[in-house]
Amino acid sequence: MASENKLSFRFATISAELDKRVVEVALKEARISSCAGSPKLTKRDVKQSEHIVAQLGIEPIVRALKHDSNVVLAGRAYHPSVFAAFPVMHGFDLGLSLHLGKILECAAIACTPGSASDCMLGTLRRDSFELEPLNPLRKCTIASVAAHSLYEKSDPYQLAGPGGILDLTDTRFEQLDERRVRVSGSKHIETPYAVKLEGARRAGHRYVSIAGVRDPVFIAQEAVRDRIADNFVQISPEDYTLIFRVYGRDGVLGPVEPIRDATPHEVGIVVEAVADTAKLPKSICGFARSTMLHLGYPGKISTAGNLAFPYSPSDFDAGEVFEFNIYHLMQVDDPPIFFPMIIENIGHPKEQQSERQPRRHRKRREKQKLPPL
Template sequence: MGTRILIPSGALGLGYDKAALNRAVEAKPDLIAIDGGSTDSGPSYLGRGVSKYATESTKIEWQGLIEARAAAGCPLVIGTAGTCGTDSTVDWLYNITLEILSDLGQSAKIARLYSEQDPAKIAQTPLSPLSAAPHVDAGTIQNCTHIVALAGAEQIQTALNTGADIIIAGRTTDTAIIAALPLQNGNHAGAAWHGAKIGECGALCATNPQSGVILVDFDDTGFTVTPMADGAKATPHTLSAHMLYENSDPFILFEPGGHLDVTRATYTAIDDTSVRVTGSQWEPSDTYTVKLEGARIAGFQTILMVLLRDAHYVSNAQIWCDDIIAKHATKVADRLGLDPATWHAELQIIGRNANLGTLEQRTLDASELGVLAILTAPDQATANTLGKMMNPYLLHHPLTQEEEQPTFAFPFSPAEIDRGAAYKFVLHHVMALVDPMDAFRLVVTDV
């Protein structure tokens, strides 16, 4: 039997084309699948266990999908709920779901798949580092505020087998929520994983990436991708290019339980809109492993922003910044006596090299630059003190002693803005499981 998956968007929170969604629902999908997040926005969301998206906006989009699920008569699955997939964000979206069902007067069976791990237990668990993984010890792991394991297709299948109408999953791989049902239905395994990879970001694999909605049809030999928005088209190029998205190898994709190999995949346009793909292969592994993501507090930060417009300072901005960093460090040592290893200050030149730093190769003329100061310390009070000691330099520091004292522009008052805790990722490791559900919990509720 074939399997039709409706993917409304690359993530809940990005929006979707309502007309295209209605068109896709009329095509009678077997499942609606949408991603809820990723690590794209940095470690803070995992570290704090919160979503990057506003509750009010999320509720509107999620209600549209719950209504679509009811109209289609099929399950609705979201993976990595609430950006980071912690237990707290699963519960956050579950509570939103309860409000929506109450507003609509609907009933539903809801399955919640929890992915969060106990840091103390993980500290005692054998882990295997992935490429470029940081060194970790038991203390580092125990200091993580949140650790999640990335669920694969097997955990989603367990949730589907409960007969749930709505599945709210914690951290999952982006592909798992799409591949699970085709695999369960006995469709081609290579096609299931490859189609899931191509479809994970909705219409990003099409010529109108902002439209969101696509259908992916899986069968015994391959899969077909069809964008649903007016004017959106899939082409062999747009589909094959997506294998490079968030993936260092354009032919190999690792997942729990094996890897996808698309070396021999063939992409064929079957009409002006749809593309058919065959030849993908799934290679099972001997050991079932899941990736772990963990975040811990790296310090507390205070930031300041100053604007440079004088041409003399714009052209010598890096020299100006380097001199301020040196003089600020001397003042901190003299007046606070802080161990240099316990705090950090940096000045990023916004508009010149703030993104790539010393790797920047472009030389562009600018009429105005922003300089962002970032002070990091073990506690917020010290970070704020460091920021206040940086303040006078950013306001008046001259390039030379011979020139008149300059004045630069602070866009905010007070100039010092306390950011609070700053987090960093500390895990890029996998752990082996005997049973795929060993690291996960499933709770099913009739609402």
Template sequence: MTVSYLSPVGMLGGGFTPEYFETAVRERPLDFVAVDSGSTDGGANNLGEDKFFFSRDAVKRDLRLLLIETRRKDIPLLVGSCGGSGGNWNLNWMWEIVEEVAREEGLSFTAALIPAEPDREVLIGKLRDGRIRELDPAPEITEDTFRDTHRIVAMMGAEPFQKALEGGADVVLAGRASDAALMAAIPLMKGVDAGLAWHAAKIAECGGAAVTQMTKPEGMICTFDDDYFILEPVSPEQQCTPTSVASHALYETANPVEMQEPGGTMLLDGVRYEAHTDRSVKVSGSRFQPADAYTVKLEGAALQGYRSAVIGGVTDPVILRNFDEWFENAKAGADYTMRRALGDERADLCKTTFRIYGRNGVLGDRETRKFDNDHEIGIFMVTVAPTQELANSAMATISHTILHFPVPQWHGLVSNLAFPEAPHEIELGPSYSFVLNHVVELDDPLEFYDIEFKEV
């Protein structure tokens, strides 16, 4: 038994070389092409604001290539987490692009759309029944969390893809989905061992990311035999090695040998990575342990307020030699001035955070290393408030106070911050956050997912 598929790029809209992709599809005996389109890397705003981080033109460019070649070869095309976050708006946005390309290219096919926004009352019932469990870390939730959150998606597993294909779909467009699920669905249907199918999918969903150096986005071809799979880059300019493939187990996971999926857990403690050719790698020994209860992850984006930000640099060696004490005093002074300007009631509605780049801007309080920096540091300040106007007002007062806050060693008026842009206050707009980090038990893997078939 041989099953083979192609993942053209790690993120739809990321771009890939047409010649390499077309050659692979036309010359290889592929069973399907699948591409992931979602990520939470950009935070909750993409789900909350109904938008995608890549442009429509970039997505349409990739989809045109994918649709033309898969229809030419008459093989399925699967797209997961459409539109970045997989909400209903995102899915419909992707569907409009697919329809547009089909009209322009004269393509005909059966499409399946799989929304991933569950009914809120059903979720509330699950919460009451104790069938929603928190992950670590998780915010506290109530029934109102499900009523008030702008969008909530449930990350589907492989079964909705399989159902859509069994129903005759040539093109499957799914809402929020496990990145690996769309790659594992067809191999599992064709009898590939579950451990191999899921492990290969976890690697291939990132396109060509498991090559030695991904200097530009390209794809990956995965081929299964009875007890192993082979990964080979689409681009002849790239190569996989046992180290590059094995290291992918460290990406986006808390545990490189146990990885959760909706139907169970990948167990990778006994995996063997071997060079197959000078460009491809053979992987064996992957296992899959079915779960006692079938769960899917919930993601919800809720509006927290509106943001205003300032970026400023400090290069005064006098300040830098005693920065921590000076900055604590400056922040206290800024808070006092803001309260005097806005009043305590309005000031209490504002939340300001500070990141110090050159000290601990990335890890914050979790940074354990100590650095002395007497050259320059950057201060990134963000205020979140119920309105954009209030956020702007608070940030203007805070940044102006810190700009001129006294330095004990200097007399007279000082200017402490260098601003890279003018005006230095930057409106960042709405601020959404994830208010769910939970899994929900399903009675059936298809419980939340009603499939709509469309003829193009």
């Protein structure tokens, strides 16, 4: 694209993926803790992960900007840091910058009526910031902006991120006019620096079948899982996973659905089978679908099949499936060394360089026995 449009700029790429040896060293040194109730991390979890990324904060982005980068492409990042890095580099308050970034990442969702497809203008000042939607059909109100503090948060007042907590306890919202709101009082509370690790392991291969049913008597049945266990007696239930997602009844909240005594007359059913190889989930999914289709049950009136299939063939190979097995915090004493950066001069004679780490970074890396960047 740069070549076609005759563009010239400095392009920085920041990697967020970690070598497993880095995580293993941190685990051995007891620098990794659980996050949001995740189970204790084990060396086996690290080895089973296909990839492990760390959520970068503002520091790696600031470093790229200080190297005169015009475009920065980063890996997994704490969303507000993408917006906060530039103003913080120029001396603006970290708490206000992060709070503004938290809102700008969702843009007009913080408006009334909310929208995920419109832009928001944020104007950051030394003691506050102002918000204004760019679509004249939308408005920022105290209620809409304050309510956004609940978005993706378990605590409306505090949001933990790399190196600290965004504290909204003393935040104030002021209506400037019909469409603009001013926000002030947001603070950043520094904590021991930690980055969130995210890793996923292969759970197996998945097959899926989708069907609809319109019979409240059939919907109340629970006989299919037992039939499958009887048919695959040579296979341990631990070797596969079979899930029935019933949309129209517990399809969204599942076992925590508070309305338990209502049986709908019509539902959509998603059958999901997962096992280590592709052959086994294909067989289990097909058998489950066939069993439901021809299931006989007390009170049955029809002699035809029980299910209506929107697609043919009815079963889909969904490929490999992965699941989170690392969702933890790793303490670091120098964040930039975990996020290597490459700078390219686009539109100039081909030149690519890996940033040389300051000597103090190299020494610290040797001390922690980490692999070279």
